[in-house]
Amino acid sequence: MKFSANLGFLWTDRSLPDAIRTAKAAGFDAVECHWPYETPPEQVKAALEETGLPMLGLNTVRGNPGENGLCALPGRQPEARAAIDQAIDYATAIGAGAIHVMAGFADGPEAExxxxxxxxxxxxxxxxxxxxxxxxxxxHDAPGYFLRTTDQAAAILKQLDMPGIKLMFDCYHVGRTEGDVVTRLKALAQVIGHIQFASVPSRGAPDQGELDYRFVFAKIAEMGWSQPLGAEYKPGGATDDSLGWLRSLR
Known part of the structure; x- marks a missing residue:
């Protein structure tokens, strides 16, 4: 099993290039991030080339304070498209593999x-x-967010019917809202582009909580999944002190 360090939560006390180097030293196979835009892309690209780690993905910006994405907000198309353009330019510059298009807080047919x-x-x-x-x-974490369930996301993907648009399946979010994580993984396997994880319900390291990740990771392997799984958890202290799972669950 391969793992990616989500540097939006891990080693946040370091610059993004230094966090990439630290993730390599810790034994991760890849990295991903949230909003890298304050770091010059050439610095990120240099760290990726130095370590040999792929950057799996990044997010479009959240928008104004208190917002959580722009792309499902009626009447905000110019800002949403500027955020998309920004993400495409940055991802292209550093060789990132994916962009998470953040929907934002919205509801109803106009938002869809x-x-x-x-x-x-x-x-x-x-x-x-x-x-x-x-x-x-x-x-619980994002009340009012436009995309709430995997069924809703799958319906959106079916309407689009476009190659290269996929589901980010976060075991933590699914565990908190829908449960039955392994069944949902298997049912949605054909549309999943990336898998993330954290403990349920605390969003801590995966060797705690009510979800047995030893079982979950084994089932993901049985699905034939070979891409790195994204460790998007809150370490609750120094990241290095939270990495016991990386040895025990690999």
């Missing part, structure tokens, strides 16, 4: 129409080698 339109724009303008990802967020 805006999200579909912005995803079509993103796919038309995104290089073929970069996937676009959509991710349901749980109602």
């Amino acid at each position: 129409a805006a999200f579909l339109e912005n995803l079509r724009y993103a796919r038309r303008n995104c290089p073929a080698g970069i996937d676009l990802l959509i991710e349901p967020l749980n109602r």
Whole structure:
């Protein structure tokens, strides 16, 4: 099993290039991030080349303070498309494999129409080698977020019917909202582009909580999944002190 360090939560006390180097030294096989835009892309690219780690993905920006994405917000198309363009440019510059298109807090048919339109724009303008990802967020952490369940996300993907737009399946979010994580993984295997994990319900390291990741990871392996799984958890202290799972669960 391979693992990716999500540097939005891990080693946040370091610059992004230094966090990439630290992830390599800790034994991770890849990295991913949230919003790298304050770091010059050439510095990130240099760290990736130095370590040999792939950058699996990054997010579009959240928007104004208190927002959580722009792409499902009716009437905000210029800002949403600027965020998409920014993410495409940065991902291209560093060789990232995917962009998480953040929907934002919205509801109803107008929000769905805006999200579909912005995803079509993103796919038309995104290089073929970069996937676009959509991710349901749980109602406890992100009440009012447009994408709430994997069924809703799958319906969006079916409406789009475009190659290169996939589901980001976060075991933590699914565990908090839907449960039955392994069954959902198997049912959605054909549309999943990336898998993330954290303990349920605390979002801590995966060797705690109610979800048995030894079992989950074994089932993911049985599915034939070979890409690195994204460790997107909150370490609750020094990241290095939270990495016992990396040895015991690998």
